[in-house]
Amino acid sequence: MSRSDDKSNDSLGLARRKLLTTVGTGSLLGLAGCIGGASIEDTDGDGVIDSKDYAPRDKSVQERADVKGTAKMTPKTDTPTQTPVQTPTKTLTPTPSSTSTPVPKPETDYGTITAKNPQVYEGRNYISSYSSTKATIQVVSEDMDGITANGNDLLLLLANFPREQDHEYYRTSFSANDSGYTPIELDLEFPESAKDELVHFLIFFIDEDVTYESASLSDFTFLGESDPFVVDTDTQNIRRDQPDVLARINTEETDYYTREDAEGAFALSVSGRTKGREWSASYFVFKSAYALAVERDHGRSREEFVSFEMQNGFAGEFAAIISDIALDNDFSEKVEQVEFIIDFVQRLPYVPDDVSTGYNDYTKYTLETLTELGGDCEDTSILLAGILQCEPFGYDMVLIQPPGHMGTGIYGTDLQGSYWEYDERDYYYIETTGEGWGIGDYPESLEDDAYVYQV
Structure with missing residues (x-):
């Protein structure tokens, strides 16, 4: 032609x-x-x-x-x-293998990963730190993209990287400050199935009146995720682990x-x-x-x-x-x-x-x-x-x-x-x-x- x-x-601007x-x-x-x-x-x-x-x-x-x-x-x-x-992610509907309830905070320290370059998330919800026993999410009442916290619970999902098999989810209700960040801490019981696996955390808002099992796509709002990491079976220690695709x-x-x-x-x-x-x-x-x-x-x-x-x-x-x-x-x-x-x-x-x-x-x-x-x-x-x-x-x-x-x-x-x-x-x-x-x-x-x- x-x-x-x-x-x-x-x-x-x-x-x-x-x-x-x-x-x-x-x-x-x-x-x-x-x-x-x-x-x-x-x-x-x-x-x-x-x-x-x-x-x-x-x-x-x-x-x-x-x-x-x-x-x-x-x-x-x-x-x-x-x-x-290459990108952000949109709202996704995870399929959990099990649910969990908060457990007492353990006294043993297995190491903590602190968010890398958190300044890029200014005005948005993000995971600020995490370990095999606890995760802290910084929540704003309304973020820069208009996502509001009101009427939602916070959901933390543990899945293989990149977003493949899910292992566990953790859910909590909360009250966000009208201005600035509200740190939400979740105590975790890290599942044996996820140890020695390349995994990551993903965070969502989920409608507070909807159960996880009955939720539809529209009930979830994706907020962000952590870097991939591995928790050692023997020591319980956590470490970042960068796969070849990101290297x-x-x-x-x-x-x-x-x-x-x-x-x-x-x-x-x-x-x-x-x-x-x-x-x-x-x-x-x-x-x-x-x-x-x-x-x-x-x-x-x-x-x-x-x-x-x-x-x-x-x-x-x-x-x-x-x-x-x-x-x-x-x-x-x-x-x-x-x-x-x-x-x-x-x-x-x-x-x-x-x-x-x-x-x-x-x-x-x-x-x-x-x-x-x-x-x-x-x-x-x-x-x-x-x-x-x-x-x-x-x-x-x-x-x-x-x-x-x-x-x-x-x-x-x-x-x-x-x-x-x-x-x-x-x-x-x-x-x-x-x-x-x-x-x-x-x-x-x-x-x-x-x-x-x-x-």
Whole structure:
């Protein structure tokens, strides 16, 4: 399919840090599942079908364990690059194996973990410390995102990391101060089934009038989680334990993005300029959500990545978040918001797959790109297409793939620039790598023929 050029016509402050809570709906045991399935293909010809192949376009890699080493990326002055690091979670409905009641506070000290970089949670509920015998949660009556404590109990859930098998839950009623934090302490009886396992705590509000067993999804409000940790069977001592999936993600700061390793989450911020105005976009990605995204089957075709993100709410949640961030930065018109989102995606550094993942060809999910603060052309194209196709934007988007490259296309009738005709509609090209490309701008270095994929 060949592109066409030029039709007629024109037109098409520091934000609060948003909680990207996706990958949280459904039961804990269901979170690792996938919607749909890949066709029975073996793209790289390594004898493993795509749906079972961790890197279906890299012949040397069939399983995650085949990746040798981890890569470190640093931004360059001329060409944007990225540092490997993806994301908050949403309300989820856990399925407990048992319940427990508070137990007397033990006299033995088995060590306590204190929240890492708690300042990023200013104005929000979070776990401030925890051990094998006690956990302390800092609660506010109403947090920065409008979540209120009134009418709720506090629920602490212990589950394998990342959000897999649940072991125990602890519930308590409380009264929150009208201003400032209220520390809520829970005495724990750590279950034998969770010892020597990589686990983490998750915290929720649950409607005070609803039992845990009868609760529905709407009765839970997810608040946050702890870092993964292990409790030793023999000593009962607690220690942080970072799995390989998180090992290459660290705190990093450049002139235009930062990633801070906080308790249970990565706090991220990207800054740039749109229409001559400076902006900042800040958000959280919870570590378990990122880990689930990395460990999920990557055997889908590129267009299926977009539909998967939309079906599971990942793209939709970030679309809502980036819309709020646009308003926080005084981009109120829809056209301005689209231009801001394009600039946000283009601001993410370009990072080849073999640098960020060790694979020759590896397509990332939205949470991976947002957490790792970058990716290659297909990763940022999938990210942009998913955002703009979801509400509150609702644009008809496609992926446009010239030889050796990928961009996105947005449906329009009277825009300017290069476009592809597909299914009797005109889709104007959007470049997602590098900065300064507008709708309809098509790099001269690319060939005119391209495949168009409906997403």
